[in-house]
Amino acid sequence: MQISTELSPAPVSEARLAEILADPGFGIHFTDHMLTVEWTPEKGWHDARIEPYGPLSLDPATAVLHYAQETFEGMKAYRHPDGSIWSFRPEANAERMARSSHRLALPVLDPADFVQCVDELVKVDARWVPEASEGDERSLYLRPFMFASEAFLGVRPARHVTFMVIASPAGSYFAGGIKPVKLWLTETYTRAGRGGMGAAKTGGNYASSLVAQQEAIAQGCDQVVFLDAEQGRYVEELGGMNMYFVTRDRRIVTPQLTGTILEGITRASILELAVRLGYQVEERRVDIQEWKDGVASGEITEIFACGTAAVITPVGELVWDGGSVPSLGEGEVAATIRRHLVDLQFGRAEDPFGWMHPIVPAAR
């Protein structure tokens, strides 16, 4: 793909950048540039360009604003101790976006083009990738997204689609130390049904989770747990993370992919890493009763959630209308897997899987 570049005439100053990177938070600050590619049925993907970051001008009839035909991805760029910059399994994000696009009747962006687009933006905004040291997990969060940009109010797949990549420095998820997430079990709302779009990374899934998340916050919890829509019985995932259970005999269990769960890249990586570390892994249905009974009996020894943002976070107390299950705290299995993954991502450990993708080499 040919990508043109117009550099920003007013990039953020080095002094201001240092201030931002010292405490980036999440999703607040954006880099100097953004990448855009357009699609029409006649021309396919075209006009790929990197430009100064700035607002879009959209016709009020732009289809995505009405029918939510869009998909997005979430991934990170990491700076290694030698200064080089890498991403983690970007082709997995590219392939997931292709599956999401298919489900949303959007055109598929070739995974190689997806990876190139992300790489090119990171190269242009390389100074925005924070330096990281042991215990400091700052990174550059990358947000590729694709939306129906045709101005037309009919309900049909758009004939003008825009793909973009923006980037935002992200602080350490556990800046204040590891803190288990307290979970609210919603018995009112579900996230996705059979034949729906639960496996796609698309805004509608997040819009539909917000009222349940509000309920969670009102109950003093951090995040919401969704059960399956058909029987209201099997654990699916959190609003933004997949789940894992560790049993007394050191099996690592995660809900199987049923088409209603997001196919997390961290989830998939943990499955492979856990096998390498000698654990037995299982992908199967997990009944909410198994969670409740397992914690009470000691059969379940650890519960954790995983995703790009936190990598792994211990699960704390589970609360629902009329009951609760106590926290198991942070377990040794979760801590071991987390350390392995984070060390690999930040270049402090071998990468036997070939998961790391080089973007910017070390300066000589």
Ligand SMILES: Cc1ncc(COP(=O)(O)O)c(C=O)c1O
């Ligand atoms: C609903 C949902 N489940 C799971 C995940 C974890 O996916 P990944 O490991 O690819 O970040 C995310 C994260 O983005 C998510 O939004």
